[in-house]
Amino acid sequence: MMQDTPTVDLAKEFRLLLAAVKATASDLGPELDEMLVDGARKPLEPAEAERLLVRVVETIRRSADERGDARTAEAARANVNDLLALATSARDRVRSLVSARPVRMEKTQTCFLLKVHNSIERGPVVPTPVFHEKEVPMNGGFIRTSDIKLWESNERLEIHVAQFRAKNSRPPSPEELFQIMTGKMLLEGVGAEDEFAILDLARSIAANGVRKPPIVDVDGALLDGNRRVSACMLILSDTSGEFTSEDKKRAEFIFVWQLTPHATADDRQRVIVSLNFESDQKKDWPEYIKARKVYEEWNAMLAVETPKPGPKQQAAMKRTLSKKYALGPDTAVVNRYLKMMKWAEEFEEHHINTRKHDVFTVKHRATKYFQYFDEIAKGETTGGVASALSQSDTLRQTVFDMLFDNKFDNWTKIRPIKHIATSEEARALLAKAHVEPDIEQAQELLDLAITAANAKRAEQRSVGADQRIENFTKWLEEVPPITLYEVVTLDNVKRLSRAMGFVEGILQKRLAAAGPDDVD
Incomplete structure (x- = not known):
């Protein structure tokens, strides 16, 4: 009955x-x-x-x-x-x-979550998640990464997929979608770079796992998480040795949310709209905070090493630190952070101990202008910004004071400091900017100092031009051709070619103006 x-x-x-x-x-x-x-x-x-x-x-x-x-x-x-x-x-x-009530299923379920994985059983997501003002029931559980289908209708790939269809008269396969996502399939108008930053995300996942569950449909198609799943696939397919067997084991199964068989087209649309059109309001940590964490960890690592580690051991330690904070397999970001923090600490010490400013006000300023320390840290050799500031206490303190007082309206104004250091006129203008209480007036004086320094550079480049050209052309005429072909690096060959192309027009005009009697 x-x-x-x-x-x-x-x-x-x-x-x-x-x-x-x-x-x-x-x-x-x-x-x-x-x-x-x-x-x-x-x-x-x-x-x-x-x-x-x-x-x-x-x-x-x-x-x-x-x-x-x-x-x-x-x-x-x-x-x-x-x-x-x-x-x-x-x-x-x-x-x-x-x-x-019997509900008509819009899609047949062909992809199923694992009943249990790592002691975690599949089951309803509680509380029921809300997408664009509507509750959409879902189940949560693990799924094998290879069972997930990258979603070709993802708006992020709209142009790429349309371009592939126009060229091949068919939609891309899942493997081809993966190649598009990771930049391994070259499409006209698209550079060879990692457009969707999949490698960086893969490194983060290798360190932290997938932190936000992708959302899959009942047939395994992704509604949200193409980048996260592509990053896991990249880890699994890696043959370079960057990702360990533990990294691959962690990426083999992903915890996801899956729509129920009763989900409607409206449910799917709300998921897409909510996760792609509405911001999650997440705000990244300021780079100053990230750099300070790395800097403090680095000092803690050095403190327990006796004797002080040599260059090779330090490089290995930095690689470990870089991987721990998901900054990549090399040490470029770690080195950059350490240099920036060295200058940030000098800035803070100057304003706290010498200028007697409030500690927290100084730290807020260091956070606000942290990217400027990247420019300051560049050029530790003679002729660079860091070198110029290291050699002159007065210049360094002037720059720190002007930075604190908001007198640098752009980080690009830091770079010319190395030229201001070599010009007496420019240094005098910088000194006036230093003591000028009106910020706008001070910024104008800084611009004048930069202009004066650039004029001095142009003058210096003109002096002795004849002798430099004579020496270079004499060397070039005498150098064996095989040297240019096999010994000189390709980068320098390109630089030489560009330079020759740049001056060719000027030289031809000079020769034409000189007349035939003056040309050998």
């Missing part, structure tokens, strides 16, 4: 709840009243009514938690508890109606 489908008067459920709120707990807020009025007046489908009742229950709980001490007397608590029980009962009655 077939069981009768339960019937529930949806509007009545909301009317009863509304009356109970007005009678016993009218101070729970207008949001609750508005939801109940909507439920009482609007014709709702059972699934919509269930979702609304879930919100009602959550609102009652939240409102009760927010009530102040003076309003939490025993009688008030009893009223709220009774109301919560009433709302929960209504929700369960409507839920029974929803579960009893």
Whole structure:
């Protein structure tokens, strides 16, 4: 005998709840009243009514938690508890109606989560996630990475896929999508660089795992997470040795959220809109904070090494540090951070100990202008910014003071400091900018100092030009051709070719103006 489908008067459920709120707990807020009025007046489908009742229950709980001490007397608590029980009962009655109704499946499930992996069982995601103002039920669990299908309809790949279709008269295969995502398939108009930064993400995943579950459909197609899954695939397919067997083991299975077989086209669209059009409002740490973490860790590593490690051991230690913080397999970022922090610490020490500024004000300034220390740290050899500042206490203190006082309006103004150091006129203008109290006037004086330094450089480059050209052309005429072909590096050959091309037009005009009698 077939069981009768339960019937529930949806509007009545909301009317009863509304009356109970007005009678016993009218101070729970207008949001609750508005939801109940909507439920009482609007014709709702059972699934919509269930979702609304879930919100009602959550609102009652939240409102009760927010009530102040003076309003939490025993009688008030009893009223709220009774109301919560009433709302929960209504929700369960409507839920029974929803579960009893046959729902047409829009897609057949062909991809299944593992029943258990790493002692974690698959099951419903609780609480039910909300996407673009609607609850979308999902299951969570592990899936083998190779069972996930990269999503060709991802808007991120719209142009790439259309270009592939136009060229090949077919959509790309999953393997070809992977090649597009990782930059291994060259498409006209697309550079050979890692456009989607998959390698950087792979390095992060190798260090931290996949931190945000990708979302897959019932057939294994990705709705969100193409980059994360591509990064896992890159780790698994790596033959360079960058990723260890442990990294590959970690990337072989991914914890995902999967739509249920009852998901609708509207559910899918809401997931896509919510995760790609709406910002998650995450704000990255300032680079100063990241660099300080690396700097402190590096000093801690050095402190336990006795005797002091040599260059080769330090390079290995930096590679370990770089991998720990997901900064890549080489030490470029670590070295950059260490140099920047060295100058940032000098800046802080100067303003705290010499200028007697507030410690936290100084640290805020160091955070604000941290990228400027990247420019300051460049050029440790003679002729560079770091070298110029290291050789002159006055110049270094002037730059630190002007930086603190917001007199550098752009980080590009740091670079010419190395030229200002060699020009008496430019140094005098910089000194005026240093003591000028008006920031805009000081910035104008700084610009004048840079202009004066550049003019001095142009003058210096002109002096002795004849002798330099004579020496270079004599050497060039005498150098064996095989040297240019086999010994000189390709980069220098390119530089020479560019330089010759640049001056060719000028030389031809000079020769034409000189007349035939002056040309050998």
